[in-house]
Amino acid sequence: MLDVVAVTKLFGQKAAVDNISFSVDRPAFVGIIGRSGAGKSTFLRMMNRLTDATSGEIRVDGRDVLALKGAEARAWQSQCAMIFQQFNLVPRMDVASNVLHGILNRRSTLQTMFNLWPRADILRALEILDRLGISEQAPKRAEALSGGQQQRVAIARALMQDPKIILADEPIASLDPMNAQVVMDTLRRINLEDGRMVIANLHTLDTARRYCDRVIGMRDGRIVFDGTPDMLSTNVAREIYGADESFNEAATSTSIPTDTTADRAYADALLS
Numbered sequence: 336m337l338d339v340v341a342v343t344k345l346f347g348q349k350a351a352v353d354n355i356s357f358s359v360d361r362p363a364f365v366g367i368i369g370r371s372g373a374g375k376s377t378f379l380r381m382m383n384r385l386t387d388a389t390s391g392e393i394r395v396d397g398r399d400v401l402a403l404k405g406a407e408a409r410a411w412q413s414q415c416a417m418i419f420q421q422f423n424l425v426p427r428m429d430v431a432s433n434v435l436h437g438i439l440n441r442r443s444t445l446q447t448m449f450n451l452w453p454r455a456d457i458l459r460a461l462e463i464l465d466r467l468g469i470s471e472q473a474p475k476r477a478e479a480l481s482g483g484q485q486q487r488v489a490i491a492r493a494l495m496q497d498p499k500i501i502l503a504d505e506p507i508a509s510l511d512p513m514n515a516q517v518v519m520d521t522l523r524r525i526n527l528e529d530g531r532m533v534i535a536n537l538h539t540l541d542t543a544r545r546y547c548d549r550v551i552g553m554r555d556g557r558i559v560f561d562g563t564p565d566m567l568s569t570n571v572a573r574e575i576y577g578a579d580e581s582f583n584e585a586a587t588s589t590s591i592p593t594d595t596t597a598d599r600a601y602a603d604a605l606l607s
């Protein structure tokens with residue numbers, strides 16, 4: 336399904352991503368962990384064609400997506416939707432329009448200028464918002480929502496593209512633990528129910544252990560761990576994060592408090 340073959344990205348003399356290879360043979364939930372500067376974002380950006388690779392291939396169902404040009408590269412970008420730490424919504428625009436912007440590249444400039452969308456697209460956007468438990472937010476400006484709700488809008492926008500793969504670059508790094516859980520539960524649900532592969536850069540070990548089928552550890556641009564979450568011992572984590580004996584897992588953890596808010600109920604409903 337996905338074959339990453341000897342992919343390298345140089346910035347000047349420095350290899351941000353250094354000859355990495357791995358394969359994923361099913362629509363798994365893959366977590367990439369590693370300390371700041373390990374090359375995680377650069378890898379996702381190459382996969383989504385936001386950054387060109389220096390060398391290597393990323394084959395999806397046998398086709399090297401790094402070699403695609405022009406319209407084909409743009410078509411690929413819509414098949415591997417990306418979500419970001421800072422949500423990247425249009426703050427003053429309503430939630431439904433933000434979701435519809437997932438298919439902006441399929442619209443003419445005139446249609447976009449006048450915010451004209453076919454009824455079927457509007458209904459689909461509302462259906463997706465409903466699925467993610469935020470349909471009542473549809474008319475509100477994106478900036479009026481909590482961080483967790485905004486990230487769910489960003490996921491809805493990604494789903495509007497009907498992507499094969501969702502790339503998530505530190506999707507919960509700006510969220511409090513409860514919202515982080517709701518967002519991770521949402522991504523996991525989409526992965527399991529829709530069979531869409533998710534590749535997420537994660538900054539906390541406990542999140543990687545809890546949600547991923549497979550964890551890839553990067554350090555200085557290289558893969559230093561590739562395995563299942565149960566193989567992620569403290570010693571392995573120490574190797575990935577490059578920490579000494581004083582390495583403390585708590586420094587890379589998010590604790591999830593128990594409470595009874597609507598978001599918590601939503602998270603429980605998702606997993607039941």
Ligand SMILES: Nc1ncnc2c1ncn2[C@@H]1O[C@H](COP(=O)(O)OP(=O)(O)OP(=O)(O)O)[C@@H](O)[C@H]1O
Pocket residue numbers: 346350351369370371372373374375376377378
């Ligand atoms: N546009 C750029 N120009 C020069 N160097 C860059 C550029 N983008 C990234 N780098 C460098 O490449 C290396 C990998 O950065 P990258 O952002 O991929 O790491 P990361 O693991 O995602 O870290 P973080 O979690 O902090 O985002 C870093 O040393 C970074 O400084």
